[in-house]
Amino acid sequence: MMIPNRSEYLKSLAQSGQKIMGVLPALYPRELLWAFDIHTAEIWDPPGEILHANAHLQTTICPIVKRSLEFILKEPEIINAGYLFPHTCDSLQNLGTQVKDLIGVNVPVYTFYNPKGSFNNTTTKYYREILQNFQTTLETVYEPLNPEKLLSACVLGHKIDSRLMAIQQARMTNHLSLDNSAYFELMRAQEYLLPLDYLNLLGKIDILEQAIEPARARLMVSGILPPSPEVLKFLDELGVSVVADDLLAVSRRIPKFPMDAPLLPLDYLTDRFFILPPCSTRAGDLEERLHHIDKLMQASQAQGILFDIVKFCEPELFDHRLLVKTLRERNIPVLTLETELQAYLSGQDKTRIEAFTELLFDMVSA
Amino acid sequence: MSLRAELKYKIIKDYGAPALMAFQDLKKRKPRPIPEAFGPPLESNKRLKEILSRHYFLARYVPGVKKVAWVTSGAPVELLRAFDFYTIYPENHSALVGARKQGADYCSIAEGSGYSQDLCSYARIDLGHLLSGKTPAGKLPKPDLLFCSNNICQTVLYWYKAIAHELNIPLIHFDAPFVATEQTEADINYMAQQLQDMIPILERVSQRVFYVDVFERILKSSQETSQTWGAILNAMEAQPAPMTIFDAFGHLAPIVSLRGLPVAQDYYNILREEVDTRVAQGIGAISDERYRLIWDNIAIWYKVRFLATFFAERKMNFVTATYTNAWAETTGYLDVTKPWTSMAKTYGRIILNNNLKHRLDLMKKMIKTYSVDGMVMHSTRSCKPYSVGQFDLRKAITADLNLPAVILDADIADERVWSEQQIHTRLEAFCETLEGSKHG
Amino acid sequence: MVDLYFAGVDVGSLSTDVVIIDGGSNVLSEVVIPTGVNGSEAAENAFNSALGLAKLTRESIVAVTATGYGRASVAFATGKTTEISCHGVGAHHLFPKTGTVIDIGGQDSKVIQVDSQGRMLDFTMNDKCAAGTGRFLEVMATRLELDLDELSSPLNISGESAPISSTCTVFAESEVISLLAKHTPREHIVHGLQRSIVNRIWSMVASIGIEGEVTLTGGVANNQGLVKLLEEKLGLPLNIPENPQTVGALGAAQIACRKY
């Protein structure tokens, strides 16, 4: 599997004249931007040292926000069409206005509100209006939207969704021969590849006819981003396979169940938003989230769950307590790691992970 | 509801509580001596204490008489009042716990049960209270309903969801879209519609019918009270200012938690008269006011007295704050003839739900109006919406207005996040700059 | 099986501990030395002295399990297991009714839940910050110009304790400095520090719950003042092994034996 390097890929796209918008986490109507020929390059955890961002943010702000700001402050040339700040949490909400109104950047800054809480007709109606307004905003900057283009963008998005669902299903049922590192590298490629390139990449992934031998232990992960490559590699070495996920960057952005092919784009996008899996950042019902995790654990026969929590992430930390409590009551092994998105695996975390797998292996053999 | 419970509540309300208050007055030992640096204390303090103790005291007799709702500080409580809920403000309660320097105790209870230390301490204290039943306020009645709005933060939504789950009771959430540039028609209609959608639920929980005229009366009273509160704050434009912002942190409680009720309006009428008289007579809150300061962010509850004394001794008075202003700023939008959309404007545009350009402009305006010489910003670990962006706000304000400023890293109610030495050094340095800038 | 010998080597962040047992789980020797900068060298040295004490040759040891923070660096080990499992097994061996193990070491503290066989059911570990570990006490001991024994002597259990509210080592250190500046008696400060560690440990215990008897392991179990406070806070008597620092190595030796 050959996945192009993120920054080289984006650099060459920008050089070829492609419009690129930097998008912060997490939920946004990507198809609408594609219809304006804007490529969406997501900004989650740009690597490198955090220096300048510390002059703008307190020490108790999550590393996603800090790393994003560090990236933005460098005014990277690849981001030529502006930044989009979807409304995800209090920290990103403020970062958006801080960048736009106080720090200032040389490209436009857009925002997109995602409704919060439990949803009903009032919410649905409003979400559709937000989409409409966002479209109008983009039309004032670019040319009027071509409806054909929006429809084909939705069709493309729909194809990607369907293929991702099939791949996830295959992973849960041992029909995919990718190790943890390769699997999540594939999932994360959607953050920066052009939709068509990504669809082609997904098309090349083999879904096996015959199930393979399951790993020694099977794990589900939950959190914002997939565990770091170091953690994934370590799990590979220990013989533990991550078979399902409840990650904001991965499966919480794929509809819970297959959708019909799009006919009316804005209706399709509205429907899609409301059938995304329950997510801490939308602050939906806790029971529903528990139920969803349960279902994934059963379908994937995961024996335990790893919460990889971004330090200082309020949305995740609040839900975490109840999820852990309930899972523990059901005797499901739970491990929580706290990540600052650092590029190494500390001795302490190594011990945690190893001890946790000792516990899982014991359980499997008992 | 039972007739007996109701009767008991009435008796306590009309006779029991006043008697108790009188008794507590008798019991009270000598009041703490007032340091020289301060002017004469406000007479209204006594009345304020009465109102608040009575509110918490009465709360014990409420179950079985009135439905109880726990409400966030920015929620459109007027709607609940139309159904006669007895309202409790957990944020207010957490601040009380913090002021008693018991925040860490309650926080550790929540932390022991699995809540991270990195979460807002108001939430941790409240959840600690909920899990242990402990409170310095005697006893809080369990809620029948939870009512929250993310117009102050998304945190309250998680926090209230956790309570709803723990107690298995309904939660009404008022989704307030963040004002990134300005409120759109869609935002306003969405909020207005949500409010109307709530009526059947509230009718069911309260077992009462919604009457528009009752609601309008409450709305009107709430608006009047907020305006009176605004007038009281405006009185601090006078030099010397008739009260300090640390007083105002205390006098804020009724506007936050009792607005829409006659008791709040009555109270602020009294307070307003007192500050106006003080202004007329030239009585200041501190005996020699040489420097005037603005406070940004929520109070550091466990250090209010320390800070008040520290500054008063240096002839410095806080005359305005973004925090106290929040309950006066947007009530002008309230309009009884358009209750739903006007509430959407009032509650959607409050400072913490508004962009930082708005905040910057507002602060600059306050600095001018109140003749401010320096700024103290509390960067609070608990509160992302209030704190993220402060570094750049400070930069913009000091640059544009040439105003000395200092940032204090602390927390609203968890006293473990306080480094005495560090803060002392910063404050001293700030005072030196301030003294230098005014006379230099 | 009596002629077969097994060793457990626990290369901790501060101490390296070796225990040699025979096939009947009898302890033949135990050694504790400082880890220093080179974990594999410390392991080598400690192992040699343990062999010397037990009067055994290297060849007679049929299996060695390495554990602890430096477990991967023990060249002569035949297997490795985390210290979390090892403390569980070791504590269970010493006190068979143990359901909960609290290990307070130099760099980490852990709370481990074990079943009636000594198998780990669940665990939790302190976060990155050193508050709540032996290291925290050592930093403060330096500040207070006390040695570790003075810091732990039961004489220091006076009723009064200075308030140390910070949960972070760096903050707590500055609090200690200001307390010293205010001439607060050192015993009160020590008491306050112990209390702050105990609070930290308590919230870890609370998060996974107490089952069965509680056994305290790791070097900090030598701190008598802290033990007393922890017992008070938990409202339970604690099992204290004779040599709390070697419990991990003991567990490792037993795992070596079991796996053999």
Ligand SMILES: Nc1ncnc2c1ncn2[C@@H]1O[C@H](COP(=O)(O)OP(=O)(O)OP(=O)(O)O)[C@@H](O)[C@H]1O
């Ligand atoms: N006699 C003593 N009195 C008081 N404290 C002691 C004594 N001996 C050791 N300690 C404490 O025990 C700590 C070391 O414990 P231990 O040897 O269990 O740690 P470790 O296993 O090296 O560390 P870790 O498990 O975190 O890697 C020291 O920090 C010290 O504070």
Ligand code: SF4
């Ligand atoms: S990690 Fe959490 S706090 Fe940080 S940006 Fe994402 S949702 Fe917000």
Ligand code: SF4
């Ligand atoms: S302090 Fe901030 S985060 Fe906490 S409840 Fe208040 S507004 Fe929300």
Ligand SMILES: [Mg+2]
């Ligand atoms: Mg150890």
